[in-house]
Amino acid sequence: xxxxxxxxxxxxxxxxxxxxxxxxxxxxxxxxxxxxxxxxxxxxxxxxxxxxxxxxxxxxxxxxxxxxxxxxxxxxxxxxxxxxxxxxxxxxxxxxxxxxxxxxxxxxxxxxxxxxxxxxxxxxxxxxxxxxxxxxxxxxxxxxxxxxxxxxxxxxxxxxxxxxxxxxxxxxxxxxxxxxxxxxxxxxxxxxxxxxxxxxxxxxxxxxxxxxxxxxxxxxxxxxxxxxxxxxxxxxxxxxxxxxxxxxxxxxxxxx
Amino acid sequence: xxxxxxxxxxxxxxxxxxxxxxxxxxxxxxxxxxxxxxxxxxxxxxxxxxxxxxxxxxxxxxxxxxxxxxxxxxxxxxxxxxxxxxxxxxxxxxxxxxxxxxxxxxxxxxxxxxxxxxxxxxxxxxxxxxxxxxxxxxxxxxxxxxxxxxxxxxxxxxxxxxxxxxxxxxxxxxxxxxxxxxxxxxxxxxxxxxxxxxxxxxxxxxxxxxxxxxxxxxxxxxxxxxxxxxxxxxxxxxxxxxxxxxxxxxxxxxxxxxxxxxxxxxxxxxxxxxxxxxxxxxxxxxxxxxxxxxxxxxxxxxxxxxxxxxxxxxxxxxxxxxxxxxxxxxxxxxxxxxxxxxxxxxxxxxxxxxxxxxxxxxxxxxxxxxxxxxxxxxxxxxxxxxxxxxxxxxxxxxxxxxxxxxxxxxxxxxx
Numbered sequence: 233x234x235x236x237x238x239x240x241x242x243x244x245x246x247x248x249x250x251x252x253x254x255x256x257x258x259x260x261x262x263x264x265x266x267x268x269x270x271x272x273x274x275x276x277x278x279x280x281x282x283x284x285x286x287x288x289x290x291x292x293x294x295x296x297x298x299x300x301x302x303x304x305x306x307x308x309x310x311x312x313x314x315x316x317x318x319x320x321x322x323x324x325x326x327x328x329x330x331x332x333x334x335x336x337x338x339x340x341x342x343x344x345x346x347x348x349x350x351x352x353x354x355x356x357x358x359x360x361x362x363x364x365x366x367x368x369x370x371x372x373x374x375x376x377x378x379x380x381x382x383x384x385x386x387x388x389x390x391x392x393x394x395x396x397x398x399x400x401x402x403x404x405x406x407x408x409x410x411x412x413x414x415x416x417x418x419x420x421x422x423x424x425x426x427x428x429x430x431x432x433x434x435x436x437x438x439x440x441x442x443x444x445x446x447x448x449x450x451x452x453x454x455x456x457x458x459x460x461x462x463x464x465x466x467x468x469x470x471x472x473x474x475x476x477x478x479x480x481x482x483x484x485x486x487x488x
Numbered sequence: 489x490x491x492x493x494x495x496x497x498x499x500x501x502x503x504x505x506x507x508x509x510x511x512x513x514x515x516x517x518x519x520x521x522x523x524x525x526x527x528x529x530x531x532x533x534x535x536x537x538x539x540x541x542x543x544x545x546x547x548x549x550x551x552x553x554x555x556x557x558x559x560x561x562x563x564x565x566x567x568x569x570x571x572x573x574x575x576x577x578x579x580x581x582x583x584x585x586x587x588x589x590x591x592x593x594x595x596x597x598x599x600x601x602x603x604x605x606x607x608x609x610x611x612x613x614x615x616x617x618x619x620x621x622x623x624x625x626x627x628x629x630x631x632x633x634x635x636x637x638x639x640x641x642x643x644x645x646x647x648x649x650x651x652x653x654x655x656x657x658x659x660x661x662x663x664x665x666x667x668x669x670x671x672x673x674x675x676x677x678x679x680x681x682x683x684x685x686x687x688x689x690x691x692x693x694x695x696x697x698x699x700x701x702x703x704x705x706x707x708x709x710x711x712x713x714x715x716x717x718x719x720x721x722x723x724x725x726x727x728x729x730x731x732x733x734x735x736x737x738x739x740x741x742x743x744x745x746x747x748x749x750x751x752x753x754x755x756x757x758x759x760x761x762x763x764x765x766x767x768x769x770x771x772x773x774x775x776x777x778x779x780x781x782x783x784x785x786x787x788x789x790x791x792x793x794x795x796x797x798x799x800x801x802x803x804x805x806x807x808x809x810x811x812x813x814x815x816x817x818x819x820x821x822x823x824x825x826x827x828x829x830x831x832x833x834x835x836x837x838x839x840x841x842x843x844x845x846x847x848x849x850x851x852x853x854x855x856x857x858x859x860x861x862x863x864x865x866x867x868x869x870x871x872x873x874x875x876x877x878x879x880x881x882x883x884x885x886x887x888x889x890x891x892x893x894x895x896x897x898x899x900x901x902x903x
Contacts, residue, residue, distance in 0.1 A: 273810055274810055285872055399868055399873035399874070400873050403868055406862055410862045414864060419867070441811075442789025442790065442813065442866065443789070444767045444789065445767045445866070
């Protein structure tokens with residue numbers, strides 16, 4: 233990693249109008265949600281929709297576009313006596329810090345002011361991790377596909393898959409196999425989607441009473457234990473690390 | 489002369505009455521007194537006597553009371569049955585047991601052994617006792633006009649089989665159960681074939697099964713009780729004309745756990761109660777003509793689960809705030825009336841500003857129907873996909889019961 237590149241990417245991004253706009257929109261939405269809703273748990277529930285929907289979309293699409301736009305800059309860096317791995321990771325850190333910062337200002341600070349509770353903290357941490365994960369996924373799509381429009385298209389499709397299609401498929405599987413004890417399998421399958429993991433973690437906070445019911449108990453037995461939590465956070469970490477790892481390995485050999 | 493005779497007669501009557509009252513003796517029991525055994529004191533006593541038991545430990549056989557006596561404990565004398573037998577058995581009318589600590593009653597899987605058991609008693613009063621580590625606590629069998637007040641009951645069994653009920657009444661009438669605290673028993677208060685009874689201001693918490701459990705107990709009233717964190721909440725069955733008012737049902741969590749389970753309850757009133765953080769606030773099955781009014785449901789998993797076997801119930805002026813699901817049901821036909829409730833997720837408007845929403849509210853969401861059929865679907869709750877389904881269902885209802893709706897939803901919670 234190279235500090236200069238990280239600094240450059242961050243300062244470049246923080247001056248970027250899209251990032252500023254993203255921060256302000258998040259801030260406006262969170263403030264309006266918290267000011268209109270006097271019940272904080274209900275506010276968190278509304279914030280959940282916002283975080284799970286908007287954050288992955290902006291992170292993946294914006295990062296992809298940014299990477300395509302800086303193709304020439306990257307080519308220039310590669311011509312310098314720098315390791316490719318360092319260049320790539322520095323760009324990732326720059327992007328990740330900028331997106332996480334925007335999210336923290338837009339959602340984190342209002343949440344801490346208006347709803348400083350376990351559910352609020354879970355929401356903010358979940359959102360931060362989602363930012364990192366979707367930046368990481370964007371790094372992979374951008375490096376694999378040379379064509380800009382195709383790359384952005386893939387980013388949007390991936391977002392659609394994680395935000396909507398995956399849950400629809402899960403629901404379909406659920407209906408098909410409702411007669412079988414599939415609860416444990418459902419937990420395993422939901423691990424394949426970082427958005428679902430974040431959602432369930434927050435669900436266990438704000439819908440605690442319902443989660444104490446029959447199936448809730450199964451989920452609680454998993455997510456409520458230390459090992460379950462450890463596995464969950466490990467999976468979230470893997471979701472950040474693995475796409476980045478694949479992207480870096482591909483970038484090292486890529487013919488620019 | 490006539491007057492004088494009358495005077496003598498009056499004097500005779502009065503002196504007889506005075507003698508009558510002085511005949512009710514007081515017997516003291518304790519280490520410093522002539523009698524140190526409660527059983528011997530009872531043997532000596534006559535109807536109407538008072539036995540004052542002074543502080544200390546009394547490890548005796550089963551204390552059987554067959555006369556109308558008042559047993560009054562001073563400085564909470566401890567009656568320890570050493571896990572062998574029933575502590576106090578009452579087989580007489582007009583008995584008072586006051587101010588004792590009774591512990592370690594026997595256990596049995598055949599007989600219902602209790603700390604204090606009343607057999608066919610009338611006007612028995614049990615007050616200010618501490619009952620600790622007993623099988624059953626206070627057991628009334630075929631009793632009438634009894635009074636149970638200010639007792640603290642606690643026991644420590646691990647499973648339902650190993651503990652009895654806190655206050656258990658069977659085939660009794662006109663019982664008053666006031667201000668008791670019951671913890672750790674199987675059922676906090678259990679009533680079977682008990683009528684015209686008043687159950688007020690009791691606290692039942694952390695009992696293994698139900699906080700309150702009654703069956704075939706008509707015309708009873710329950711006011712200002714608190715039922716908290718009991719193994720399976722509160723269950724009431726096969727009963728008519730019940731009044732439940734101002735009770736608190738709290739933190740009854742679990743799969744088959746209900747804040748209040750109503751099974752075959754008819755012509756009853758459930759009003760001004762508070763249901764907070766229960767997995768299911770009210771579960772209704774086969775219950776008819778119940779008035780559920782002005783209750784408050786907050787932070788429950790399911791505020792009300794109402795089955796289609798319930799008919800002609802009225803739910804009005806209730807407040808629903810921050811429940812995961814407000815109403816769930818298992819079918820389409822519904823003859824129950826929901827009117828004038830406050831729903832925090834009502835999305836309508838009030839143009840004429842009369843405090844009543846202009847658009848009916850459908851409290852049953854598509855997803856709550858799905859979860860009823862496929863419990864595992866709960867994992868997808870609050871997913872964007874599910875929200876989308878719910879929205880489209882609200883526009884064009886197909887699966888949710890069309891006629892389960894509140895025509896006059898309140899814009900603000902009823903006070």
